[in-house]
Amino acid sequence: MKKLVILGGGTAGTIMATRLNDALDSGEWHITVVDQFETHYYQPGFLFIPFGIYSRSDVMKPKRDFIPSGVEVIFSPIEVIEPNENRVKLDNGTILNYDWLIIATGAKVVPGETEGLADQGWFKDIFDFYTIEGASALQRHLKFWEGGRLVINISEMPIKCPVAPLEFAFLADWWFTEQGIRDKVEIDFVTPLPGAFTRPRASSVLGDILQKKNVNLTPDFSIARVDNDRKKIIDWEEKEIDYDLLVTIPVNMGDAVIARSGMGDDLNFVPTDKQTLQSLKYENIFVIGDATNLPSSKAGSVAHFESDILFENFLAAVEDRPMRAAFDGHANCYIESGFGKGILIDFNYDTEPLPGKYPLPGIGPFSLLEETKMNHYGKVMFRWMYWHLLLRGVELPIESQMLMAGKRL
Amino acid sequence: MATEEIAGHSVEFDTEGFMVDHTLWNEDIAREIAQKEGIGELTERHFDVLKFMRQEFKEKGDGPSIRALKNRGGIPTRELYELFPGGPAKKAARIAGIKKPTGCV
Structure with missing residues (x-):
């Protein structure tokens, strides 16, 4: 039996398990998916939770429901990947040997990377909306908030779904209008980018929409620390911005297991061929979704487009055929x-x-x-x-x- | 693209002001670009940054991020902003004669 291990049962890992389970001969292949959490979250839905548009139940389902029955699922944190030994050690003591490995361990927010961010103000007047906990806490806070200065701040690029912070600003403008307190709320969009978005034409269109909605844009602001007592965010050149409510997009990093395994870059993303999706270092490892270091957006649509490419290239690689599918960063x-x-x-x-x-x-x-x-x-x-x-x-x-x-x- | 006379050499720059051919770089060219970028006189510490950036670029084909300069280059971010105020990754890459790092958008 040949062994395929897929690390991560999120969007990318689930799609790959499903499609490869259909394509590979079950008499020849054993597929295992490893994930530490049993719940699958629809992450694009987190944006709507603070405004009460979605509830928690709209964005949660059991992971098991989406993994086909022919695939083994193990719920355990991963201790370490040992790519030179072709094996993965799990926290529960299991050792998984593999012939082929697909890394789909995603990206997560790490507020602890910014001084003072995860301090006494965390979930009191500082919130994220990239986690179910943050989005839910922010929803409870907004219900009672009477207005003031709302600062939306991107800590550092790259982030998952680079448009989500803008959407948050647009929805905040709409929501405070609905609540009848828009005139009591000042909205500031503070970003390390030179404009509203990463690419010029979209940046100009989205920048115009921010202006139309009366959202102030502060570009070129790289946050260094948060002063919780004086309620200020401060950048590396000592520029200060006051907030009453800080909605932060903390630093996004690949999973800590990538760092423990010595397989990542400075943000724990795995160096990956931007066209074939093969690991740059190990021929029998592929990487998909937010876990890669590709210069594409980190988003579900990207993971989905990548899955078509990885599917073809994986089937080629295991038969020793040349890999012809090339991802274009769509x-x-x-x-x-x-x-x-x-x-x-x-x-x-x-x-x-x-x-x-x-x-x-x-x-x-x-x-x-x-x-x-x-x-x-x-x-x-x-x-x-x-x-x-x-x-x-x-x-x-x-x-x-x-x-x-x-x-x- | 624009060709400029820098420290006695004719050097080609792309539209964003990054040197097209990093092999033409030398310390005199760096000093002159630094003046244009408003950095002033380059100290030994500036050159530590520039040398690390060039080394990374040669090894990986891409300039380092601010985070890489901190983690592996041993240059604290606060110091980096003091050395190259106003967008250190971009400015230092220009002065180091390498292409625009992909981490910079």
């Missing part, structure tokens, strides 16, 4: 912009988000880089698609490679 993100509207962006390594129609050129129904109601419905519908189609490895009517058709230069 990402596709719905940006909720408040008041029942949304924006859609579609881009890859080389092409920045452009205006146009998606997925059908000239027709849509979605509009790229433009605020429409239809884009909002796309986002609402996507949660259903995620649980019922995407995680189950069902083919979606969208291409894993980005297409120029339908885009305006």
Whole structure:
């Protein structure tokens, strides 16, 4: 029996387990998925929890429901990966030998990386919304908040879903308007980037929307520390910004097991071939999703597009055929912009988000880089698609490679 | 692209002001770019940063992030901002004669 071990049962790991379980001969292959947590979270839904649009139950399901019955699942933290020995040691004492390994251990927020962030103000007037705990605590806090200075701060790039902080700003503008206290709230968007987003055209469109919604933009701010007593965030050049409520996007890092195994870069992301998705160091290891160091967005859509590429290349590699599928860095993100509207962006390594129609050129129904109601419905519908189609490895009517058709230069 | 006369050499820069060919770099070129970037006289400590950046670039094909400079280059972030105020990763990469690090957007 050949052994495939998949580390991580999140979006990427689950899709790969499902698709490879269908494709590989069960008489020849044993597939094992390892994850430390039994609950699968729909992470894009965390954004809606602070505003009471989604509840916890909307974003949680048991991981076991999505892993096919032919695949062994072990719930345990991983102690260490030993790539030179082709084995993984688990916290529960199990040693898993493998012929092939897929690393899908994701990324997580690490507030402890920033001085004073996870201190006495944590979950009192400082919150994140990238964890279920943070999003829920923020929801309880917002219910009673009477206004003041709301600062949304990105600590350091890269982060998961780079548009989510903007969506938070747009939704906050909408939500405080609904509560009748928008005039009592000042919203500041503070980012280490030179503008609202990473790429020029999207940055200018999204920057204009921030302005229209009366959200102040402070670019080029790299946070050094938080002064909990004086309620200030301070950057490396001693620039200070006051807050009454700080919504932080803490430093994002790969899982600590990657560091323990000596396999990561300075942020614990695994050096990965940006086209084949093979580990740069070990031929029998592939890496997918947020765990890679690829210069693409860290997002579920990216993991999903990567899964098409990894699926083909994995089947080629195990038969010693050349790997022909090449990932282009394709990402596709719905940006909720408040008041029942949304924006859609579609881009890859080389092409920045452009205006146009998606997925059908000239027709849509979605509009790229433009605020429409239809884009909002796309986002609402996507949660259903995620649980019922995407995680189950069902083919979606969208291409894993980005297409120029339908885009305006 | 633009070609400029720097320290007696004709040096090519990309549209964002990064040297196209890092092998042409020398310390005099670095001193002159530093003046243009508003950094002033380069000290030994500046050169520690520049040398680490060039070494990383040669080994990995990419300049180091601020985090890598701290973790592996032994340069505390606060000091790095003092040495190269106003966006140290980008400015130091320009002065070190290497391409724009992919971590900088």
